[in-house]
Amino acid sequence: MYVQTKKELLDYIEQCTMDFQTEALHRYSANYISREKNISRNLVSQYLNELVKEGILIKINSRPVYFMHRKSLERLYDVKVTKSLFYSIDELMEMLLRSDYCQKDFGKAIGNQLSLSYSVEQCKAAVRYPPFGLPILIVGSTGTGKSYFARLTYEYAVNNKLIDAASNFYVINCSEFKNDSDKLGRLVFGENQDGEERKGMLEMADGSILFFDEVHNLAPDFQERLFIYMDNGRFQRIGEKDRWRASSARLIFATTKKPEEALLKTLLRRIPFVTQMPDLEERSLNEKEELIIFFLKKEAKRIGREVYFSRQVLNILLNYVYKENVGELENVIRMSCAAAYLNSTDDVKLQIMSYHLPATLLSDIKASVEVEDGKEPLIYLADFQRDVSMDRMTSLFDDLLNTFLKYAENEISFEKFLEAGMEHIYAYYDYIVFERCYSDVKVKAIIKVLSSVFEEITDKYAVVIPANCGFVLSRSIYTITQFYASLELWEKRRLEDLNHCLEWLHSKLPQETAVAAEVSSAIKGNLDLQLNQISEIFLILNIKAYNRKLELNDTLGIIISHGYSTAGSIADTCNQLLHFNIFNAIDMPLDTKVSEIALKLKKYILGHAGYRNILLLVDMGSLEEIGKELEDIPNIKIGIINHISTQLVLEVGSRILQRQPMDKYLEEVCKEVHSSCKIISTERKIPTILFTSELGNEAAERIMKLFQHGFSEKRHINLVLYDYYELLKNQEIAQVFSKYHIVCVVGTLDPGFKDVPFISLDDLVTNKGTAYLEKIFVPYLTKKEIDFLEEKIVENFSLQNVVESLTILNADTLLSFVVNAVKRLQALLKCDLNNKTIIGLYVHICCLVERLVTKAVIEARPGEKEFIRKEKQFVSYVNSAFREIQQHYKIQLPDGEIVFLYEYISHNEE
Template sequence: MEKELSLYLKEITKSFNKENLKIFSANDIANKINLSRSTVSSYLNKEVKEGNIIKVKEYPVIFLDKEVFINNYFKIKLNEYESLEDLFRENNGLSSKDSLSGVIGAKGSLKEQIEQVKTAVLYPKNGLPIMLLGPSGSGKTFLAKCIYDYCIQEKLLTNKSPFISLNCAQYYNNPELLSSELFGYVKGAFTGADKDKKGLLESADGGVLFLDEVHRLTDEGQEKLFTFMDSGEFSPVGDNSVKKSSKVRLIFATTESIQSTFLPTFIRRLPVVVSIPSFSERPNQEKLSLIDSFFLKESEILDKSIKVSSQVISFLLSSNFEGNVGKIKNIIKYSCGSGYTRSKKNDYINVKITDLPIECESRIKDVLGYQFSSRYQDRTYDYKYPELLDISRSEDKNIANTYFQFIEEYKELEKGSISSEQYINKMKNNVNMLLDNLVFNSNSSKNQSLFSIISFTIRHAFKYMEENYGIKQDGNKILSIASLLYYKEEHEILINHPDWNSLRPKLLAFINMHMENSVWLSKMMLKNLGEQLDYDFLDEDLIFISFYLNSTNMQKIRSGINSIILAHGYSTASSMANVANRLLKRNLFQAIDMPIDTKIEDIENKVIDFIENNSIENGLILLVDMGSLSDLCNKLKDKIRGPLLLIDYVSTPIVLEVGSLLLQAKNIDEIYEEVLNGVNIERKIVYPTIRKKKAILTCCYTGMGSAVQIHDILEKSLNREREEITIIPYDYNKLMKNKKRELPFQIYDVISIIGTENPQIDGVNYIGLEHLIGGEEIDGFISILKENFDVDSDKLKKDLVFNFSTKKIIENLTILDANKILSSIEQAVDRLEKLLDMKLSNNRRFLLYLHTSCMVERILRKEDVDPQEDIEDFMEKEKRKVDIVKYSLSDIEKEYTIEISDLEIRLICDIIFN
């Protein structure tokens, strides 16, 4: 058996490449040579420990014959690697392990934080000071140690460089002692100081000093510390005439608010503030990875495999403890100890819900009462074979395979092996095959209570889509998406694919180009779902749902106008509807056939029945072959919920003309004016008599993108009023062209339009986005709302100011502190206005804030801007303006130790003067 396995692994290792990783997994190898997975895994891991096999631990975990690999590819030193990237880094003479990239969450919830840290560490001249901000037990001390290890790996420090850690909280009642610990003291500085003593700053020279709970520093201590940060010099306690120097990388940590705890002068010296999420804020997959790592460590300490019940896993994943990750770790340690005590003579340890500490009792009842346990399976931990924790449930494997195909097939598309159309069709087919499998062929039993909650939430989301965008509910779609979310849970799958990060922007751009409406609909639906489920959906979910909705023909955002043909005769109406639908290649018309002696009351009842069972908010067209049109209008106006167009004439030509106008996305008013223009037929529009719901429209002259963003910010700010008001992103060009004839004005009482350009609609308040950002129109907007319903003015104003603030809009900066950079830019722009003797509009000032902050971060990252062929001519022609701009930005250059290039100056000039 071992010989057969060894020979097979040697053979496949000869053909190793990044395109066929799956064949190197324990599961695939076991299938190929007809052995059990556990047997193959046991042998492979034994050979890894003996140095004969290479193990790469990212998903899927793969194994390679070491001798064959070295002979065919390149020399390596280790037997185990965290990722393929680490393996190939060694070929380039780089450190094979990156301590920061190996942190759980480095590719997920901590991705931006790790990027911030790496930028700070690699910054020239001893790096930048780092402040770690997060609740107690979230892993700040662990991350500080990883930063130190990373400095060594990048050859910024040596193995002999010191790492000194101090918890300032232990000196809370004795700030003088804390100061002497940091800066040292001279003999006679205070009672008991009988000799000179080095401080930690001096002891940490050439290394890292980590100050935990640094908010315990007094104002005086903060001042002395930031003086050292500026000059690199400090004085020991007791003799300010002595000046000592030290080259130390500083890492701080606090659990408190930075703005309210530290001196502004100290905060200004903190260019990098890294927020660490609590355990409860981490995605479930990261929580599970942390739990796995703790149980594996206990397995190694106790030298036994550990079997953990699904109830324990559910409890740990669903708990929210003070102490966070540290508390979870201690609970696991206690539980394993309890299980070990009960089963000393067994080969393995059983950990059950009864092994949890007694302090968890009340929380256990809450979690188990929620019936989440069946979402997770029992798990077995063995430090000798950690890959046994890999995906085991068939549903999980199928989901992972389908998501991976998005990447693998896109690589084929990039190589030219398949066309865009072939790629789209193949992915739609894969998506539907997976959903069919989850719905009809799943062998796993569902937690029906949980599945019902998810299904109900999705139904609610579809109802929202129906009410706002005319997308009808569909039981099959609801069941399919519910099954996907149930089995996928909150796992991030593509983060494990080696090409995901590089291909993600390309793939998102591709689906936006080829399935724009599907993507837009998916975003709207997932946003609504995310609010209901309290979950942030991932880009990979957006891609999946977009392909699915595209495959169900929901990709077209239809006008949503229903059309009915009513005609006397056995099949007169049906025949005309059938002919028109086939010729127009769209199912636009429905038919109601009526006996010759049908009364108007019968027609009224049939139409009312249709109205009650269909969404007609976007409009209803009735083509009838009888008189008494006025009577029918009067009887229906109290029943309808949207505009009703009645045409007292039916023939195949007029049906085709109405259908053609519907295909052109004409609204009810346009169809009323254009249908059989010049022909003497009776037609009439009736609007609902019921009180219209209030609405705000958002628009942007460049397209729907900004309109949707404005919509999202307003939704967030007006959350408490959402039942009373509807916010609708709408096409600016349609508003500009058709004014109040557009559909929202027929269905809603539009009280305001907010956008980037005024569509000039009489009687409707318009507020420009730049005025909301600048704050000038916030009071006016609140006044409009107060005219229509009761609002908490102070709270709403606060929410609007915050959500529309420049700081909020640029808060995605990863290196810079938003408050600090905005303050610097504000001073620069003020100086600019004074020197140029001009007053910038709020809109232009906003653009300068946004562009300049991103520019500084771009320069710090050493990223280039596109070249400009006429740059020399411009700099010479506009020399005076250029000099003023350069001088105005000079303080920013000094503050961040950067040099702003002529290309960057040109871009800023374009914003100011164009």
């Protein structure tokens, strides 16, 4: 039931659309409606978008966005509005006014824009060809709509004035003349023999269309006679020797056989257009649903009743495989309506339930039809909203790409993009899993292939691809194949954005890309299905999302439970509710030994290196023993919690997301639910060098990069970047030390940790730093490694190199200005600064100039104003020494920086 406000908005839009005027489009914008109805703009927009998703409104994505009532437009223009999203009002108007969309000739055929679009184009081209059109052969299994198409071609020719309105559509069913070719000859060409003189159908159809159905029954001599007519438009009546007659009848042929089996090569050569009608099973579910509704409406009209049907009926009709295609579907619906009609005592309503369907359908229900008759209210045919799946899908895809564009334009961060992107993906998954009903057989086949693909890839790359991913991905792949043609159109329109997005993802998430590529090629190999670009984007984001959360919170949660799929389903439910993939699952058959599980677990944990905490959630006391078997995995903390339930897992999950320490939440949660837990710590903190700089993280990172050259790929020492000012906060220091074993700090200013050595940048530049390298690194590196580090530091930490790596400005020019400024300052101050101070000043000033040039924010120093007032002499020296630099780079030294120089120089002796 709609809330009142939503209903009010819907009524308003319906009213406005009934009086649709392109000159007054403003009435359809959310802003205008919000003012008119005195409802907040946000709420209006939310409800209108919901109504679009429900298929009741259409949306024009122009600026501003407009919303209109679908049914009112359909009534007004007598057309079927087949989509919910338009990119401009012109696109909508073109659709409303273009004859193709109107329900005339081909416009009536379900699928004319999709699975039948090529056939429509061919029939049109054939009949339009001047002067009298070209013959066309329509090929297809029985009931695919060949005769229907032949007739629509005729209607199209009349509607487009290619043939006269008074013309006719003549049909000859060749199977009736299978054994009497002469009779057919006389019927078609006429006769003039034995005193009988009669016009044939070719003559009668002059200016009309002559349709030969089931042409594979035509005898060769008849075919020969016919192709003479096809060559020059002339023929002879049977029995006439000297007289040639002319006709401009256009010919259409149809057959259920292959063309080369149906007709002589010589005749076939004269038919330039051969079109293939698809089997019903090859067409999309959406089209199948449209056909069902179309035929139900046809019957409702015929019997003059209001038709209602159950969801079960629709599902069975959708899932049944009709060997005789559309024709059989139409028959089935007619028979079902007839059965319901016979049972019915109501003069107004007709209710179709599953037991009204023909027995063949009921006995052949392979599909898992989840909803039973009577469990849901019946669907009223006249209110049935056609499934706007395609629009729903593309609008979700659009949302995803638009969010990406926001990221590309720096409006949101990468994390935010991933988060929002996943929201769109979850919405899409909800839709395909909960709202669509699929033929189980096909989807199951895809799931089967995917699960083996995933298993292999999970092992190979040590990534997490949870059980439900295969489930939704298989449905997604199936959906995409169902909507292939329309998706192609959408992809074409957004090709540039798709490419842009993929390029970004490839460069930002190379590992996820590699895994996705592997999945994609396995799908291609196994299912012969090429994933399209949007699916690739989905896959990369999925892999990232499922693996990202684990990285973020440092905790790998593993549920181990007895039974066939208990652990899996608890993990899936909790991950979905938490919107994060925290938990993985190991299901263990009842007869599995703890040691077997431990082995599996160990392999799994080692494959997911990088987690500091492993949380095992088990269902039986005996499993607590598992922890012991894992004690030899270094540097992890293993928490084990017993007697789990979904609620307990959820509670733990939300605390993990709040980044609470494991010891704390385990203790609290266990107390609450009277469960037991224990923690085994195998932690050996990794030795770490901390890089930090009061000049900012960027400077620290550049120093770290220079340092990195001194280590081989497989170093046993961590290099970690840390914000200087955060480091000074007490709590942060505590965290840093609890997390890392800090070997030394490297940076531009000593943060002053008592027990940790500090290597300053100027020490490194003046090569002093290398003197204590050995002292610091002996416990962690071999002699050879220390020598290598020293060599690389000498090589990389030349002043030129440091300045080059610290700034984007031309290092030569900048350095020469800075050297001069520092020299002049020393002269003015009449002091000799020591080497260390000079290098420190060089580095600091170079970075400062860059920050001023790039207009980075420089924080004020406390008491700076007072200093400037008091130390006038020093300020004037600095300004004089730095005049050239300020003029050249058009910058002004901030007061706080003058204070810094003063303090830095004051510490010269130290």
